[in-house]
Amino acid sequence: MNILGISAYYHDSAAAFVIDGVSVGAVQEERLLRHKNDATFPLGAIEWCLEHAGLELADLDAVVFYERSMRKFDRILTSALRTFPHSWRSFPEAIKNSLGEKVWARGIISSHLGGVPRSKILFTGHHHAHAAAAFLTAPTGRAAILTVDGVGEWSTLTVGHGERRPGGTAGLTLLREIRYPHSLGLLYSTFTAYLGFDVNEDEYKVMGLAAYGRPTLMDEVRKLIRRTTDGAFTLDMDYFEYQTTAARSYSRRFVELFGRPRNPYEPIDLESAEGRRFADCAASVQRVLEDTLVDIARALHQETGLSDLCLAGGVALNGVANARILAESGFERVFVPSAPGDAGCALGAALYADRVYLGNPDREVPDHPFWGPTVDAKELARAAREDDQTVEELDEAVLIERIADRLADGCIVGWMDGAAEFGPRALGHRSILAAPHAAEMRDRLNRDIKYREPFRPFAPVTPIETADRYFDLPPGGARLGRFMSGVFPVRPEWRSRLGAITHVDGSARLQTLERGMAPRLHALLEAYGRRSGMPVLLNTSFNVAGEPIVNRALEGYSTFRRCGMDVLVAGPTLVTKRARQQASPAKEAVA
Numbered sequence: 001m002n003i004l005g006i007s008a009y010y011h012d013s014a015a016a017f018v019i020d021g022v023s024v025g026a027v028q029e030e031r032l033l034r035h036k037n038d039a040t041f042p043l044g045a046i047e048w049c050l051e052h053a054g055l056e057l058a059d060l061d062a063v064v065f066y067e068r069s070m071r072k073f074d075r076i077l078t079s080a081l082r083t084f085p086h087s088w089r090s091f092p093e094a095i096k097n098s099l100g101e102k103v104w105a106r107g108i109i110s111s112h113l114g115g116v117p118r119s120k121i122l123f124t125g126h127h128h129a130h131a132a133a134a135f136l137t138a139p140t141g142r143a144a145i146l147t148v149d150g151v152g153e154w155s156t157l158t159v160g161h162g163e164r165r166p167g168g169t170a171g172l173t174l175l176r177e178i179r180y181p182h183s184l185g186l187l188y189s190t191f192t193a194y195l196g197f198d199v200n201e202d203e204y205k206v207m208g209l210a211a212y213g214r215p216t217l218m219d220e221v222r223k224l225i226r227r228t229t230d231g232a233f234t235l236d237m238d239y240f241e242y243q244t245t246a247a248r249s250y251s252r253r254f255v256e257l258f259g260r261p262r263n264p265y266e267p268i269d270l271e272s273a274e275g276r277r278f279a280d281c282a283a284s285v286q287r288v289l290e291d292t293l294v295d296i297a298r299a300l301h302q303e304t305g306l307s308d309l310c311l312a313g314g315v316a317l318n319g320v321a322n323a324r325i326l327a328e329s330g331f332e333r334v335f336v337p338s339a340p341g342d343a344g345c346a347l348g349a350a351l352y353a354d355r356v357y358l359g360n361p362d363r364e365v366p367d368h369p370f371w372g373p374t375v376d377a378k379e380l381a382r383a384a385r386e387d388d389q390t391v392e393e394l395d396e397a398v399l400i401e402r403i404a405d406r407l408a409d410g411c412i413v414g415w416m417d418g419a420a421e422f423g424p425r426a427l428g429h430r431s432i433l434a435a436p437h438a439a440e441m442r443d444r445l446n447r448d449i450k451y452r453e454p455f456r457p458f459a460p461v462t463p464i465e466t467a468d469r470y471f472d473l474p475p476g477g478a479r480l481g482r483f484m485s486g487v488f489p490v491r492p493e494w495r496s497r498l499g500a501i502t503h504v505d506g507s508a509r510l511q512t513l514e515r516g517m518a519p520r521l522h523a524l525l526e527a528y529g530r531r532s533g534m535p536v537l538l539n540t541s542f543n544v545a546g547e548p549i550v551n552r553a554l555e556g557y558s559t560f561r562r563c564g565m566d567v568l569v570a571g572p573t574l575v576t577k578r579a580r581q582q583a584s585p586a587k588e589a590v591a
């Protein structure tokens, strides 16, 4: 049975493929179109899926869309009528979006896909797709499921549980929901907008900024979100405007409470009183988000008595909150998929349709994030030679030793290997790697490679076997680190020697690498460890600000040529920049 899952029209379009119960491929449209967060119908991703699976459109048994568009339309219409006349500004835009694309999704999908019969087009609930993406890909037979995002149709937070048996049946039940406009995701996004960042894109900047502030404004944030006796919450909508206009998410009352919003075009000066106020705002909303999630997760643990929790939805990208849920909710293991946001719903929708709707036997999904297009090393060699660069093609062992040498010499390495990651994190197949020891490396990467704000931290990767030595991991922490989903303290004795990846509060968003998941990167970490004494590398996504993560070798090469990267690797091919800037030795930092 050939099932195609689609996520589109809101944020991060994607397509995913499941054949005979086994996931075959998944890719975000942005990676192929080269337009960050592209939300259009993912024709490129679908075409790649079909080609990769060796199938034609006529071979599809089902096409599954990641939300029920009529319910979403119902939410938009009902909200607009409830808030009329305040909503008159947002209503035409919402109607245009809904009528233009979403409501008629079945017809649109059918016409985009060359007349796939309407009877083959299915829809899942948005939170069912999120929950399935987390639960049906996790190595667990029974788990509680907590999904938290901005909004789908009506749900903004759902709790439930799932049960599955390889070869047997899979069941997924959502027990309760919190409905729009009451939304933790939209609360956080409102602060994202207030702090001058891009909503649906820069939420992790708020989390990064939070570490520079103190949660002194929690009482104010709690005026916005009121806990209810049943463990849920409501938002005081007087502080918000997203329910009435698409132009602004916070109201005048919000500004009266928190002060002037940040001008996005002005840098944040953390030395100034205003800069510190913004950092305190970030710290306060972050803490309230964490406290609320921990309480809800703890209640879910008590209710279900289960030891495993699957987290889904865009809010599950908040690694600080995830780590607190693991430490404080009572769950022993917490699973977050590599793509917990809306892109991941493409895979979730396909798996949900296969396992639950169509009742096909459950299959184990390989526990890795590498579902995307494969890099072509020959394409890189060709392009670099034509450009008169130094190109070498090396045996595996020689290449690994050579790259470890370069990293120890302070070089910045573009690292492409095999199939691309599905989801927003680079987990070792489309990564920029560097020595993690000196804070200067962080500054150099922010300045010369990523072109981004200086307060943004970088993440480390280390073999799972050694993670405990450098990082203070709670039980279950290594699992959360598999897809870089948790933020944990760097052990104090190592912080001065891990200056490039230790955030201002002493934490790091760690990737714990198991050899089987990315063997080449694992070998590189070991080789680097033999040189530096520490098998730890800085691992950041292979892109520059404003661009999606590189996909093909040519995009990697283009990025390499445009920024201060020294070395580029794809498969056995090693390209060294001819006139590279002088690198500072990393060995001194660990001597």
Ligand SMILES: [Fe+2]
Pocket (backbone or CB within 6 Å): 126, 130, 149, 150, 151, 152, 313, 314, 341, 342
């Ligand atoms: Fe969502």
